[in-house]
Amino acid sequence: MKKNNTAPISGMQELLPNSQAIFNEIKGKIERVYHSHGFQSIETPIIDRTSILLAKAGGDTEKQIYKVIKTSESAEQADQALRFDHTVPLARYVVEHQNELHFPFKVTQIGRNFRGERAQKGRFREFYQLDIDVIGREELSLEYDVEVVATAIDAIKSFLDEKICVRLSNRKILSGLLDELELSDLSDQIFSIIDHAEKVTPESTHQALLEVGISDAKIKILKDFINIRGSRSEVIKSLSDLNISNPAFKEGLSELNFVMELLEMQGFADSIAADMLIIRGLDYYTGSVFETILPNYRSIGSVCSGGRYENLTSNFSDQKMPGVGISIGLTRLFSVLNEYQLLKTTIGKPIDVAIIPFSSEDFSFSYQIAKKLRNLNQSVDIIFLDKKLKNKLNHAAKIANHLILIGEEESKTGLVKVKNLDTGNSLSFEEYISLKNAK
Amino acid sequence: MKKNNTAPISGMQELLPNSQAIFNEIKGKIERVYHSHGFQSIETPIIDRTSILLAKAGGDTEKQIYKVIKTSESAEQADQALRFDHTVPLARYVVEHQNELHFPFKVTQIGRNFRGERAQKGRFREFYQLDIDVIGREELSLEYDVEVVATAIDAIKSFLDEKICVRLSNRKILSGLLDELELSDLSDQIFSIIDHAEKVTPESTHQALLEVGISDAKIKILKDFINIRGSRSEVIKSLSDLNISNPAFKEGLSELNFVMELLEMQGFADSIAADMLIIRGLDYYTGSVFETILPNYRSIGSVCSGGRYENLTSNFSDQKMPGVGISIGLTRLFSVLNEYQLLKTTIGKPIDVAIIPFSSEDFSFSYQIAKKLRNLNQSVDIIFLDKKLKNKLNHAAKIANHLILIGEEESKTGLVKVKNLDTGNSLSFEEYISLKNAK
Numbered sequence: 001m002k003k004n005n006t007a008p009i010s011g012m013q014e015l016l017p018n019s020q021a022i023f024n025e026i027k028g029k030i031e032r033v034y035h036s037h038g039f040q041s042i043e044t045p046i047i048d049r050t051s052i053l054l055a056k057a058g059g060d061t062e063k064q065i066y067k068v069i070k071t072s073e074s075a076e077q078a079d080q081a082l083r084f085d086h087t088v089p090l091a092r093y094v095v096e097h098q099n100e101l102h103f104p105f106k107v108t109q110i111g112r113n114f115r116g117e118r119a120q121k122g123r124f125r126e127f128y129q130l131d132i133d134v135i136g137r138e139e140l141s142l143e144y145d146v147e148v149v150a151t152a153i154d155a156i157k158s159f160l161d162e163k164i165c166v167r168l169s170n171r172k173i174l175s176g177l178l179d180e181l182e183l184s185d186l187s188d189q190i191f192s193i194i195d196h197a198e199k200v201t202p203e204s205t206h207q208a209l210l211e212v213g214i215s216d217a218k219i220k221i222l223k224d225f226i227n228i229r230g231s232r233s234e235v236i237k238s239l240s241d242l243n244i245s246n247p248a249f250k251e252g253l254s255e256l257n258f259v260m261e262l263l264e265m266q267g268f269a270d271s272i273a274a275d276m277l278i279i280r281g282l283d284y285y286t287g288s289v290f291e292t293i294l295p296n297y298r299s300i301g302s303v304c305s306g307g308r309y310e311n312l313t314s315n316f317s318d319q320k321m322p323g324v325g326i327s328i329g330l331t332r333l334f335s336v337l338n339e340y341q342l343l344k345t346t347i348g349k350p351i352d353v354a355i356i357p358f359s360s361e362d363f364s365f366s367y368q369i370a371k372k373l374r375n376l377n378q379s380v381d382i383i384f385l386d387k388k389l390k391n392k393l394n395h396a397a398k399i400a401n402h403l404i405l406i407g408e409e410e411s412k413t414g415l416v417k418v419k420n421l422d423t424g425n426s427l428s429f430e431e432y433i434s435l436k437n438a439k
Numbered sequence: 440m441k442k443n444n445t446a447p448i449s450g451m452q453e454l455l456p457n458s459q460a461i462f463n464e465i466k467g468k469i470e471r472v473y474h475s476h477g478f479q480s481i482e483t484p485i486i487d488r489t490s491i492l493l494a495k496a497g498g499d500t501e502k503q504i505y506k507v508i509k510t511s512e513s514a515e516q517a518d519q520a521l522r523f524d525h526t527v528p529l530a531r532y533v534v535e536h537q538n539e540l541h542f543p544f545k546v547t548q549i550g551r552n553f554r555g556e557r558a559q560k561g562r563f564r565e566f567y568q569l570d571i572d573v574i575g576r577e578e579l580s581l582e583y584d585v586e587v588v589a590t591a592i593d594a595i596k597s598f599l600d601e602k603i604c605v606r607l608s609n610r611k612i613l614s615g616l617l618d619e620l621e622l623s624d625l626s627d628q629i630f631s632i633i634d635h636a637e638k639v640t641p642e643s644t645h646q647a648l649l650e651v652g653i654s655d656a657k658i659k660i661l662k663d664f665i666n667i668r669g670s671r672s673e674v675i676k677s678l679s680d681l682n683i684s685n686p687a688f689k690e691g692l693s694e695l696n697f698v699m700e701l702l703e704m705q706g707f708a709d710s711i712a713a714d715m716l717i718i719r720g721l722d723y724y725t726g727s728v729f730e731t732i733l734p735n736y737r738s739i740g741s742v743c744s745g746g747r748y749e750n751l752t753s754n755f756s757d758q759k760m761p762g763v764g765i766s767i768g769l770t771r772l773f774s775v776l777n778e779y780q781l782l783k784t785t786i787g788k789p790i791d792v793a794i795i796p797f798s799s800e801d802f803s804f805s806y807q808i809a810k811k812l813r814n815l816n817q818s819v820d821i822i823f824l825d826k827k828l829k830n831k832l833n834h835a836a837k838i839a840n841h842l843i844l845i846g847e848e849e850s851k852t853g854l855v856k857v858k859n860l861d862t863g864n865s866l867s868f869e870e871y872i873s874l875k876n877a878k
Contacts, residue, residue, distance in 0.1 A: 003757065004490070004491065004531075004534075004754070004755045006491070006532075006535040006756075008483070008484050008531075014532070014535075015481065016481075016539055016540075017479040017480065017481055020479070020482060021479070021480065024480055032816065033813075035816075035818050036812075036816060037813065037819065037820075038819055040459070040460070041456065041460065042455075042459050043454070044453060045447050045448060045452075046553075046565060047448060047564070048448065052445070062510065063510055064509075064510075065509075066508070067507065067510065068505045068507050068508075069506050069507075069517065070502075070503070070506075071503075071504060082507065092443075092445045092447075093453070095445045096447075100455055101455075102834060102837045102838050104824065107456070112485060114485075116510075125486070126484050126485060139825060141825050143821075147821070147823075154813075265802060265803050266806045266810070315442070316442055316443045351477050363582075363701060363704060364704050367704060367705045371705070374472075374475040377474075378475065379475055379477050380475065380476065380477055381545060382477075384543075384583060386578060386580050395541060398541045
């Protein structure tokens with residue numbers, strides 16, 4: 001009988017071993033794609049100075065941050081907190097270590113971040129983020145915007161056999177439009193309203209824009225603008241047809257065109273679309289912005305997003321360091337893909353081979369057999385239950401794909417059979433080994 | 440110029456990319472050995488209820504635990520904290536999920552734990568622990584004590600080419616001896632004195648035992664006892680020669696003999712020794728205890744330790760769940776091995792191949808070449824610096840092992856050379872590919 005509430009805290013993901021194995025497999029695949037695209041791994045501490053973590057933030061972040069205190073401290077003394085994303089610690093890291101890094105610095109961070117959000121379905125307080133970023137010193141070529149999107153597409157396709165669509169825009173386009181419409185002083189509010197437009201009805205977006213004090217004529221222009229989406233050629237034509245001469249608008253348009261053209265060059269035309277609704281609320285983005293959806297499962301929302309920030313490190317250094325990055329929120333993604341039964345995986349039972357020795361006389365030979373299999377990277381469990389053979393066989397059937405029984409005869413002759421617990425078929429040990437060697 | 444202190448908090452390990460790659464390589468090797476021995480991976484949340492984490496603890500643990508609070512909370516409201524080891528969350532996990540797990544449950548946990556220790560050399564506040572445990576329901580065969588030690592030896596040998604020695608004992612032996620000497624009521628103090636004996640002079644151990652109120656005659660017996668160490672046969676003989684009839688003593692002796700015999704059977708005789716000094720301070724160990732040292736670098740201390748606990752879950756459940764486990768503290772170990780220059784690794788520069796396109800006309804072919812290499816799991820970086828060729832070549836030489844230049848001729852003919860940046864030699868692309876394929 002339980003004496004305590006042993007459930008994890010709500011908002012935490014805690015998986016059973018089989019699900020954990022699938023989660024780890026996906027994480028490993030994404031990691032390998034990141035590595036193949038030349039991103040180097042770093043890890044920053046989970047605990048950092050509150051003054052660093054909140055140097056820029058405000059709003060929700062400040063409310064959601066977890067502060068840490070030692071037993072002897074009071075809440076007021078708390079000057080340390082848990083990182084809530086990888087971006088702020090990365091900014092600290094590149095400033096701290098800039099003389100030992102080579103720029104452009106292509107970096108990946110994979111780990112858990114923490115936000116004390118109100119627990120609700122699909123929201124996690126501890127969550128894995130799998131980030132890639134490219135950081136430049138003074139300047140960073142636009143080709144790296146292309147590179148992070150290409151890497152993200154490859155990463156998602158490595159574990160998901162579904163149509164995906166990266167929706168791209170460039171914040172300079174809307175900024176330029178607002179400038180042209182003489183609405184720049186309302187840009188924070190307008191960016192926020194457009195950022196939320198997909199979550200509400202067109203009427204309430206209209207109403208929100210009215211309430212900010214925008215004229216009907218300009219609201220019509222904005223509403224037409226945010227409905228512009230499609231292939232590169234369609235969107236570039238629609239935006240050019242607006243005949244806006246504002247330099248920021250034109251620069252954004254040209255950047256968007258360039259980024260999409262290079263993605264098409266790599267064969268990603270089917271996985272990308274330009275979409276003027278994409279804003280990415282966070283105000284540090286200054287150029288390209290991306291969000292990724294599964295068009296056949298739109299309710300899942302964005303599975304991977306990011307963008308370009310002109311100056312990552314402005315709070316920590318006078319050195320200008322532009323960057324571009326993208327992040328996969330794997331904890332939430334894993335949870336929703338599970339729910340939609342979209343996780344295809346080859347993982348069966350966790351153990352490749354269970355070995356059951358009949359008696360302690362058979363231990364020595366069992367260890368030899370196990371060693372040979374382990375040297376081939378097979379996962380091997382020798383079952384030492386102090387129970388009847390029937391119980392041992394039951395246990396083996398639950399955890400393992402293959403079974404080896406080792407008794408007096410096997411120990412003496414050295415001849416061993418490997419039984420497939422799904423099909424019931426047996427191979428000789430040598431046949432099994434050569435099969436695994438061939439892989 | 441820096442505007443802020445951007446160093447990580449003291450007591451945190453923050454590595455440069457090259458060191459991080461070595462750290463990750465070692466972690467991966469240990470993980471693979473754990474997997475090959477049939478341990479299944481789980482991850483528990485880093486934040487848990489303070490009532491769970493401190494259900495058993497006391498002393499240092501309580502002083503060192505990091506509590507977490509949200510902005511709106513006061514320190515008194517803090518009922519959540521960061522896990523300080525993997526064992527307590529594991530106990531909660533197996534109680535919570537016991538009906539969905541198969542016992543004996545062979546489990547591995549790899550992740551960071553947190554202790555607000557006073558920062559000093561070799562002590563970390565955030566540190567990776569790589570644990571394996573086997574948990575039984577009601578009972579757990581002694582063979583699993585053997586299994587965790589064998590796995591630990593294989594794990595350490597997977598990345599360290601040094602002599603190692605697992606020092607083994609069994610707490611029942613000393614318990615039985617104290618019972619025989621009618622010192623059981625002083626056992627907490629005596630265990631603690633012996634646990635510290637290696638860190639102080641023999642005289643101060645003698646003094647400490649005197650101060651507890653033990654007679655000279657009994658101190659002599661204890662001092663002779665803790666000097667018993669060596670091979671299985673030597674130690675078993677020395678302990679048997681003490682002619683102690685206490686049942687706990689005899690049981691401990693028999694268990695130690697059994698565990699070592701099965702380790703010898705697996706060819707580990709050279710890597711193990713019985714040693715009556717080994718106690719493992721933590722009072723939840725009840726049988727086998729292990730510590731691992733590098734005999735040629737004794738000052739490093741224990742690199743891997745663990746033991747048997749008769750009831751893991753007594754604070755959370757009435758169900759008896761014995762376990763045995765072992766843990767590698769990789770953050771500290773990595774730091775000291777680095778210091779002693781004991782890390783041998785094959786990792787050179789982080790990128791396998793850098794590709795430099797001469798102009799944007801060459802992007803398309805560069806992407807094709809990159810894709811072919813990435814499909815072979817090669818780490819490839821296309822260099823898009825807006826700089827002179829000389830700067831690009833410099834950048835490539837710093838980060839990559841091989842270089843491919845792609846200009847008009849390469850794009851037209853499709854003929855590409857792969858230059859080894861260490862030797863200066865070149866291969867054709869096809870030769871390079873077939874070399875990598877052969878691996």
